[in-house]
Amino acid sequence: MSFPKLATAFVVTVALAACSSSDRSSTPPAPPPEPPVEAPTFEASITRTEYGVPHIVAETWGGLGYGHGYAFAEDNYCMLITEIIRASGQSLEFFGEAGGSEGTDFIFSLVNNNADGQLEERYLSQQPEHILELVEGYAAGYNRYLRETGVDNLPETDPNCRSQDWVREITAIDLWKYFRRIQLQGSTDQGIVRDAILAATGPSDTAPAAAPAEPVSLDELRAAFASEDVGSNAIALGRDATQTGAGMLLGNPHQPWYGVGSWYQVHLTIPGEYDAMGAALKGFPKIAIGFNKDVAWTHTVSVANRFTLFELTLNPDNPLQYEVDGEFKDIVPETVTIAVREADGSMSEREHTFYHWEYGLIVNLASTAAAIDPAFAALFDGWPTARGTVYAVRDANLDNLRGIEMWVDIGQSTTVAELYDALGVIGNPLFHTLAADRNGDAFYGEVSSIPNVTEAKMQDCVTGVNTVVRALTNNAIVALDGNRSECQWGEDADAPEGSGVFGASSLPSFFTADYAANSNDSYWLSNPMMPLEGFPTTMGFVGHEGQQQNLRTQINHAMVAERLAGTDGFDASPGFTLTSLQQLMYDNRVWGAELVLDDVLSVCETLSADNDLAASACGVLADWDRRANLDSRGMQVFTEFWKALTAGGSAFGNAFSDETFWLVDFDPASPLTTPTDIDLSVPANGERVIAALISAVEALQGAGVALDAPWGEVQVLPKNGVDIGIHGGSGSAGVFGAISAGLDEGGYRNIRSGNSYVQTVTFDESDCPVADAIITTSQSINPASPHYADQSELYSRKEWVRMPFCEDDVAAASLGEPQTISE
Structure with a gap:
């Protein structure tokens, strides 16, 4: 049956009216609109090759x-x-006396x-937004790994933090604190500086007398100012030095090898x-x-001055004031409290009071002075010293958190000229920089954080006993007159x-082909x-x-000159290829032997018959190949x-230079x-x-090391029960590929650096740089990881x-599908 059109319209009208009546419960309301999908705060793709x-x-x-933070945590969380x-x-709060300091x-x-947000206000407010985001993201990725893994499931590594109550999620501020500690390695966190700061215990008439300072040893001074543990080699080659005309770089x-200052390979x-x-x-x-794509760069540790001292004349009526230009300024105490976990697990507290002057902290130099000359100790001890003074330190890196921005800018440079511009922020705490680009230009610069003290200022402002200290320490320890404002650091x-x-314009640098x-x-x-000359000793007191x-x-x-002449046996054609640069790196010549061994063997011919050890x-x-x-x-x-x-050489970077x-x-x-040559x-x-030959034999016999054992069985990196032979040797003996290890039972088994x-x-002509590299310690500290020892073996x-x-x-070398993570 069909309805007429009019009837149909009527029915529809009634139905619509019914729908609009007060009885609406039979029809569900329309669903609310879907909220917009928010983009993740952090998202990244990780491909392992x-x-x-x-x-x-x-x-x-x-x-x-x-x-980056997530991938790093997978390999090195603890x-x-x-x-x-x-x-x-x-x-001390978490590791106790055994593991703390x-x-x-x-x-x-x-x-x-x-x-009260001191770090945020003083330092982080100066950081560009993208750098703050980078660090925030790193902390978040690092924390994600902990949440996924759980503290009780963390891999057992060295150091080990599995199931430890001090493991927690970190903040970006934690990372900035860590960065700051690294920035201070060449100054406030250097052993002798740290000890001198802690030895300043306040005016003698208001504070308990300090125990006599324990003199540091010459070995400690050497470690502070001319350590083999942190060094480096670098070669940057321009178009005139390579066979292809492109730039080339060796970074070494x-x-x-462990902990602070060790490396992690990554592509960002x-x-x-x-x-x-x-x-x-x-x-x-x-x-x-x-x-x-266009530039390669590297760094070597620079032993330029990163701090200076100032001798401050105290107010005779108030030992917490010092005089500058005839006016007195206050020395401000600040007491710090730390928590200590005792051997029985209980907690206690310890306090120490520091003393601030306008530019840093007051120090006591008696211990360091005693190592230079025991007679000096009394001249530098006390508050006040015998001259009515105290000493203070100013650290060029104390307020320097500019490094993250600087290195990011370096990574964005397309020429060595742009790289130099990036260095201008002076975020580099203590390194020379060498670089080369695809255009065939090379660069060197000591563009780092160095106190603005000219040679003229040192001549004027280093006076009295401080001139003797400067001379005896080869300019490593410079103490300026704190009474005159003109003796303060300059401002460029x-x-x-x-x-x-x-x-940057005042610091030594050059571009070259x-x-x-x-x-x-x-x-x-x-x-x-093209020697760089006319610069003050503050810019490099070692090898000045x-x-x-x-x-x-x-x-x-010497090796560069031989390669440029084509006389090293690597390649008949002069100039570098990537292959010959790698051969140079691994040649393991021992320069000390090239200087003296023929003369040593001449001495050997004069030995008496009963001198069995020598x-x-x-x-x-005589049979050694003079290699490592x-x-x-x-x-x-x-x-x-x-x-x-x-043995017995200078503590302050002077090379072995005995003229007799x-x-x-x-x-x-x-x-x-x-x-050269022995007289x-x-x-x-x-x-x-x-005597040195006898000493060598006695040391090796005492350690149970055969004199003629292959070097690869003597210098080793133990990993998972396997001794991996390590070529290279002592940098102080002139081995280019320096390895720093002490002689222990069985050999050199404790490589430090x-x-x-x-x-x-x-x-080359493509957009892809041609790069070969190796990380000697491998990527991971986890013994169960396939990347715990693989590159060490290579x-x-x-x-x-x-x-x-x-x-x-990257896709061709991938170990699996990319992993995308977000939160």
Whole structure:
């Protein structure tokens, strides 16, 4: 049946009216609109390639840090949380006396105090927004790994934090505290500076008399000012030094193998904005040594001054005031309290009072002075000293948190000229910088944080007993007159405001199409054909202008000269290829042996028949190949011989320069080839050689080491029950590929530092840099990881890892599908 149209309309109208009546319960309301989908705060893609190298891709700086922090935590979680505890001044609270340090806790409870937002207000408010986001993201990614894994399931590593009550999620502020501690390694956190600060216990008439200062040893001073534990080599090659005309770079930092200062390989990309690969110091969110599409860069430790002292004349009526330009200023006490976990598990507290002057802290130098000369101790002890003064320290890096921004800007540079501009923020705490680009330009610069103290100012403002200290320490310890404001650090127009450091235009640097090289001496001979001269000693008191150079500096330039001439046997054609640069790196020549071993063997021919110990050393050295290769037999004898021969040298970076020992003494006109040869016309020199040979044999026999054992069985890295032979050797003996290890039972089994992250980089006609690298310790500290020992074994075999940079190369080398993480 059908209805007429009119009836149909009626029915519809009635139905609509019914729907609009008050009875609406039979029809459900329309669902509310879906809320907009919020973008994740952090998101990143992680692709692991061969040997566990993570490639992080993100659209934002926060996401980039997030992916990096997560990947790093997978490999090294316990290392960073342990160091964050130390940087927060809580090591005694959580690790007790056995694992903590009272001095470090007091210092970092003071300098990293964030009460009332002091760090945010004073330092972080100056950071660009993208740097803050990068660090926030890193903390978030690191924390994500902890949440996913759980504290009781963390891998057992060294250091180990599984199931520990001090493991917690970290904040970005925790990371900034850690960064700050690293920035202060060459100054306030240097052992003798830290000890001098803690020894200043207040005016003698208002505070208990301090216990007599325990003198530091010469060995401690050497470790502070000329340590083999942190060094490096670098070679930057311009178009005139390479066979292809492209720039080329060798980066060979001799950083610690464990903990603070050790390396992590990573590739970080924000498409169109940032794309850099290389190595980050563990726990840092940026590439420190590495390369991008157009530029490769590296650093070597610079032993320039990072602090100076000031002698302040006290108000005779108030020992908490000092005089400047005839007016008195206050010295302000600040007491710090730290928590201590006692052996029985109970908690206690300890206090220490620090004393602030306008630019830093008051110090007591008695202990350091005693190491220089015991008669000096009394001159520097007390509050006041016998001259009515106290000493104070000003640290060029105390307020320097500019480094993260600087290294990110370096990673974005497209030429070495742009890299130099990035250095201008002076965020670099203590490194020379060397770089090369695809255009064939090379660069060297000591563009770092150095007190703005000119040579003229030192002549005017270092007076009295302080002139003697400056001379005896080879300019390492400089104490200025604090009574005159003109003796304060200067201010360059292109330096960070109020920093008191030199600006980039005042610091030594050059661009070249030839080459630049540095092995921890000063800027002076970074290219011997174009020496940098006329700069103050504050910019490099080790190997300063006209001074003897260390043996690694000498062999560095010698090897470069031989390659440029084509006389090294690597390649008949002059100039560098990536292959010959790698051969140079792994050649393991021992420059000390090249200087003296022929003369030592001449002395051996004069030995009396009953001198069995020296004769046994002579026999091994005569057959030794003068290398530090795995199959070299005798490197251990020369290592201990050289150690004994050079014992008692200066603590302050002066090279072995005994003028009675050398046949040809050091000549500033021939600084890379002198001194050389032993003066055997002096009977005492022959006796000295024989005594050092005997000392070497006794040391090795005492450690149970055969004199003629292969070096690869003597110097080893134990990993999962396997001894991995490590080539390279003592930098002080002139081994370019320096490895720092002490002689223990069974050999050199406790490697502390040396060849760490090594990279060789050049460029071809493609957009993809050609980069081979190795990280000697491998990526992970987890013994269960496949990347715990894999690169260590490659290094042992003198192999390299090709670093995939472009997208297709990353995909080809991938160990699996990319992982996307977000929150």
